[in-house]
Amino acid sequence: MDYRRFTEEDRVAENTTPIRVALLGAGTVGSATARLLVEQKEELGKRIGRPIELVGVACLDPDEVNYPWIDKSLLTTDTAGLCTRADIVIELIGGTTVARTFVLKAIESGASVVTANKALLAKYGPEIYQAAADKGVDIYFEAAVGGAIPFLRPLRESLVGDKVTSMLGIVNGTTNYILDEMTTKGLQFDDVLKDAQAKGYAEADPTGDIEGYDAANKAAIMATLGFHTNVTIDDVSVEGITKITADDIAAATAEHKVIKLLAVVERSEAGVSARVYPALLSDTHPLASVHGSFNAVFVKAEAADDLMFYGRGAGGDPTASAVVGDVVTEARHIAAGCTGPEIPLYNDLPFAPADASRAAFAVRFLIHDKPGVLAAIAAEFARNGVSINGVNQDLKPTAVDPGYDGEIQQLRIVTHPTDEVTLRNTVKAVQQLDFVTGEPSILRVLD
Amino acid sequence: MDYRRFTEEDRVAENTTPIRVALLGAGTVGSATARLLVEQKEELGKRIGRPIELVGVACLDPDEVNYPWIDKSLLTTDTAGLCTRADIVIELIGGTTVARTFVLKAIESGASVVTANKALLAKYGPEIYQAAADKGVDIYFEAAVGGAIPFLRPLRESLVGDKVTSMLGIVNGTTNYILDEMTTKGLQFDDVLKDAQAKGYAEADPTGDIEGYDAANKAAIMATLGFHTNVTIDDVSVEGITKITADDIAAATAEHKVIKLLAVVERSEAGVSARVYPALLSDTHPLASVHGSFNAVFVKAEAADDLMFYGRGAGGDPTASAVVGDVVTEARHIAAGCTGPEIPLYNDLPFAPADASRAAFAVRFLIHDKPGVLAAIAAEFARNGVSINGVNQDLKPTAVDPGYDGEIQQLRIVTHPTDEVTLRNTVKAVQQLDFVTGEPSILRVLD
Numbered sequence: 001m002d003y004r005r006f007t008e009e010d011r012v013a014e015n016t017t018p019i020r021v022a023l024l025g026a027g028t029v030g031s032a033t034a035r036l037l038v039e040q041k042e043e044l045g046k047r048i049g050r051p052i053e054l055v056g057v058a059c060l061d062p063d064e065v066n067y068p069w070i071d072k073s074l075l076t077t078d079t080a081g082l083c084t085r086a087d088i089v090i091e092l093i094g095g096t097t098v099a100r101t102f103v104l105k106a107i108e109s110g111a112s113v114v115t116a117n118k119a120l121l122a123k124y125g126p127e128i129y130q131a132a133a134d135k136g137v138d139i140y141f142e143a144a145v146g147g148a149i150p151f152l153r154p155l156r157e158s159l160v161g162d163k164v165t166s167m168l169g170i171v172n173g174t175t176n177y178i179l180d181e182m183t184t185k186g187l188q189f190d191d192v193l194k195d196a197q198a199k200g201y202a203e204a205d206p207t208g209d210i211e212g213y214d215a216a217n218k219a220a221i222m223a224t225l226g227f228h229t230n231v232t233i234d235d236v237s238v239e240g241i242t243k244i245t246a247d248d249i250a251a252a253t254a255e256h257k258v259i260k261l262l263a264v265v266e267r268s269e270a271g272v273s274a275r276v277y278p279a280l281l282s283d284t285h286p287l288a289s290v291h292g293s294f295n296a297v298f299v300k301a302e303a304a305d306d307l308m309f310y311g312r313g314a315g316g317d318p319t320a321s322a323v324v325g326d327v328v329t330e331a332r333h334i335a336a337g338c339t340g341p342e343i344p345l346y347n348d349l350p351f352a353p354a355d356a357s358r359a360a361f362a363v364r365f366l367i368h369d370k371p372g373v374l375a376a377i378a379a380e381f382a383r384n385g386v387s388i389n390g391v392n393q394d395l396k397p398t399a400v401d402p403g404y405d406g407e408i409q410q411l412r413i414v415t416h417p418t419d420e421v422t423l424r425n426t427v428k429a430v431q432q433l434d435f436v437t438g439e440p441s442i443l444r445v446l447d
Numbered sequence: 448m449d450y451r452r453f454t455e456e457d458r459v460a461e462n463t464t465p466i467r468v469a470l471l472g473a474g475t476v477g478s479a480t481a482r483l484l485v486e487q488k489e490e491l492g493k494r495i496g497r498p499i500e501l502v503g504v505a506c507l508d509p510d511e512v513n514y515p516w517i518d519k520s521l522l523t524t525d526t527a528g529l530c531t532r533a534d535i536v537i538e539l540i541g542g543t544t545v546a547r548t549f550v551l552k553a554i555e556s557g558a559s560v561v562t563a564n565k566a567l568l569a570k571y572g573p574e575i576y577q578a579a580a581d582k583g584v585d586i587y588f589e590a591a592v593g594g595a596i597p598f599l600r601p602l603r604e605s606l607v608g609d610k611v612t613s614m615l616g617i618v619n620g621t622t623n624y625i626l627d628e629m630t631t632k633g634l635q636f637d638d639v640l641k642d643a644q645a646k647g648y649a650e651a652d653p654t655g656d657i658e659g660y661d662a663a664n665k666a667a668i669m670a671t672l673g674f675h676t677n678v679t680i681d682d683v684s685v686e687g688i689t690k691i692t693a694d695d696i697a698a699a700t701a702e703h704k705v706i707k708l709l710a711v712v713e714r715s716e717a718g719v720s721a722r723v724y725p726a727l728l729s730d731t732h733p734l735a736s737v738h739g740s741f742n743a744v745f746v747k748a749e750a751a752d753d754l755m756f757y758g759r760g761a762g763g764d765p766t767a768s769a770v771v772g773d774v775v776t777e778a779r780h781i782a783a784g785c786t787g788p789e790i791p792l793y794n795d796l797p798f799a800p801a802d803a804s805r806a807a808f809a810v811r812f813l814i815h816d817k818p819g820v821l822a823a824i825a826a827e828f829a830r831n832g833v834s835i836n837g838v839n840q841d842l843k844p845t846a847v848d849p850g851y852d853g854e855i856q857q858l859r860i861v862t863h864p865t866d867e868v869t870l871r872n873t874v875k876a877v878q879q880l881d882f883v884t885g886e887p888s889i890l891r892v893l894d
Binding site: 032036039040043044046049142148149153154157158159161162163179183228251284286288289294296300304305306307308309310311312315317318320321322323324325326327328329332333336337338339341342344348409 | 481487490493494496505512557571589595596600601604605606607608609611620631660675731733735736741743748749750751752753755756757758760764765767768769770771772774775776779780783784786788789793813
């Protein structure tokens with residue numbers, strides 16, 4: 001055999017030099033990460049086979065960072081300088097500008113990188129993966145999708161002998177919490193959002209969560225890693241949960257379904273797709289039991305069949321667990337004198353056209369009821385070639401729904417499988433009818 | 448930095464020599480593994496960065512192996528010889544005798560090993576892990592627990608920066624299927640077992656499954672990897688599901704609970720424990736929605752908090768997916784000239800005494816009802832210091848339950864948390880009372 005083997009002598013000779021870890025960012029996740037690195041230092045050293053040492057924490061203002069487990073002498077504002085004196089750099093700054101600069105700087109100076117920055121990877125992932133591969137260093141980012149859930153590593157390493165065909169992810173805890181509260185308490189979106197903001201479960205500006213952009217970043221990363229092809233945030237179609245009403249939820253419950261905001265990535269003959277949209281799932285689907293702020297990703301692979309990964313999608317300690325897991329992996333590679341697998345983007349897969357994916361849809365129109373309404377709407381569906389599977393017109397909007405008057409009824413139509421382009425054209429045509437009012441809601445129905 | 452870096456030149460120089468893979472065993476999983484290796488050869492080569500080649504399939508009788516994707520010239524009965532001419536040896540023979548011989552032989556000759564053999568690892572794991580570490584080769588065995596579920600690798604690599612405190616696993620598909628059928632159809636254990644055998648979901652000799660021994664092997668592996676300490680099958684306490692009746696299930700359902708056979712491993716101040724027992728779980732617990740032959744492991748870690756891994760626990764293709772994932776990982780290490788992390792058993796943790804773990808229990812007695820029965824039984828519980836949380840005496844055994852006559856009633860007692868030793872002593876004492884008959888059932892109640 002002509003390949004190198006790591007020998008016992010190498011191990012013994014190298015095992016006393018500490019592996020130097022630099023932390024960029026001292027917020028919630030940063031401080032929790034620092035605590036694990038400092039408090040578990042001895043056990044981590046045993047698991048790595050070599051000591052590990054936190055050599056610096058970069059922050060904007062050292063005076064504002066006060067954690068008993070972070071030695072004040074470690075704090076610095078010289079982020080670029082810190083990047084050059086570490087074997088492993090943990091980027092927890094966030095955003096896509098300075099984070100990109102420092103990550104590339106760390107790679108350039110030969111450090112391996114751990115990051116939890118989904119926005120950075122969804123935008124510049126392929127550039128960063130290539131830079132790491134060219135330099136022969138590691139880049140791990142388990143916390144970027146699904147927080148504490150060990151999901152990206154299994155996808156990258158365990159499922160590597162299989163062919164992933166699709167993934168459905170509940171990857172945003174805020175929206176899952178809101179939909180869960182709407183379901184269990186029968187409340188409207190706006191009321192639950194306000195309550196979630198008051199409790200700190202939703203941010204003051206919740207746009208990134210409720211409009212689906214956070215989930216879209218994660219979808220881009222999932223598709224890139226799952227399908228070994230280049231998918232960025234610009235390739236993801238996004239729809240949030242702001243149009244979901246208490247009535248939509250009630251209708252779903254009546255049909256033994258739940259509404260979840262999903263990041264959906266698929267690979268088919270037609271190409272790959274990455275989308276975020278709210279969908280109806282059967283209440284027996286494993287994802288239906290993912291409640292509150294928990295996250296989960298449901299994976300279909302050709303040989304492995306169905307898999308699901310479940311856990312906390314956010315929070316300082318859970319996210320720090322994933323970050324430190326990555327640090328230990330990279331430290332072990334450094335101790336062994338090798339790197340982990342690159343992220344091979346050898347597939348240059350086309351994107352599936354928008355009309356390639358077929359699904360059943362549930363559409364809810366608000367109508368001024370009068371004779372002939374159903375016939376007119378059904379005719380519009382027929383004209384567009386969309387087959388109707390079920391209709392429910394006997395629904396009064398609940399009193400709490402905003403913008404309704406007593407004259408308005410709901411008409412709920414569930415279609416047979418059709419493509420999204422045709423469905424949306426059909427809905428637009430129906431909206432032109434004079435007795436149709438307000439905003440329709442469109443939900444995909446998944447098996 | 449004084450550690451070696453793998454350079455681009457190494458990569459280019461080495462990437463054309465095929466990595467040789469030997470397969471021991473050509474049964475269901477073996478043939479499915481061979482198919483993935485042969486049919487996905489090109490894609491696997493891309494993921495590894497070097498070609499991979501199946502160089503031999505060891506079997507007992509080459510005439511009996513007929514799969515279109517296995518070239519007849521690859522078949523051999525010279526298992527030992529095959530082990531010495533491969534870079535990676537996949538052991539799918541099963542059992543703990545010849546499998547051990549060949550695995551150690553493969554390691555001795557410098558090959559990395561992939562195995563799905565839970566019995567082998569539960570008995571000889573530490574010996575085999577040490578042999579692999581001494582020789583500087585890899586040993587991976589994702590398929591040994593939870594079949595296709597990427598669980599052991601995340602435990603070994605992703606959660607390495609965290610501290611796992613407990614794991615609850617549904618790790619035996621046969622028993623989960625049986626309990627599920629009993630729950631949804633209200634049938635008795637024996638009837639479901641016969642039906643499962645007829646359908647091929649249970650083996651002709653189901654003892655290993657229904658008495659919990661299969662799950663016990665997996666518990667030993669889970670505890671060893673999760674707690675970095677040496678736990679073998681002999682250290683696992685085992686209780687199967689043969690005493691569970693349709694009435695136990697009905698009582699559970701009435702209380703919004705489900706009965707699941709669990710592999711439970713825990714680490715506390717008192718030490719580690721590894722047990723297999725049927726338990727009552729709330730029907731909102733994530734494990735409660737694991738149906739049929741699916742498997743799942745629920746993990747609690749200090750920082751990551753709750754995690755769950757879900758998927759197919761058996762079957763040719765799903766298991767082969769896990770096996771080939773391990774092969775690719777080892778092949779990547781070989782291509783990169785290093786090995787994965789060893790399995791460090793640096794903790795020499797004591798075993799927790801049997802009375803260290805406290806839980807609530809649900810006990811069902813069969814009694815000949817007469818005045819004073821409840822008082823006598825309650826007195827026995829009080830004498831042993833076991834506090835009663837709830838009693839239900841108003842239960843007639845269902846007509847289908849075996850061994851009951853019309854005079855017999857059930858008495859169901861749910862206790863406050865107590866230790867198992869005390870509980871079992873109490874149950875034994877109650878069994879001495881002259882109006883108690885038959886076999887009591889004892890179920891732990893988990894949160």
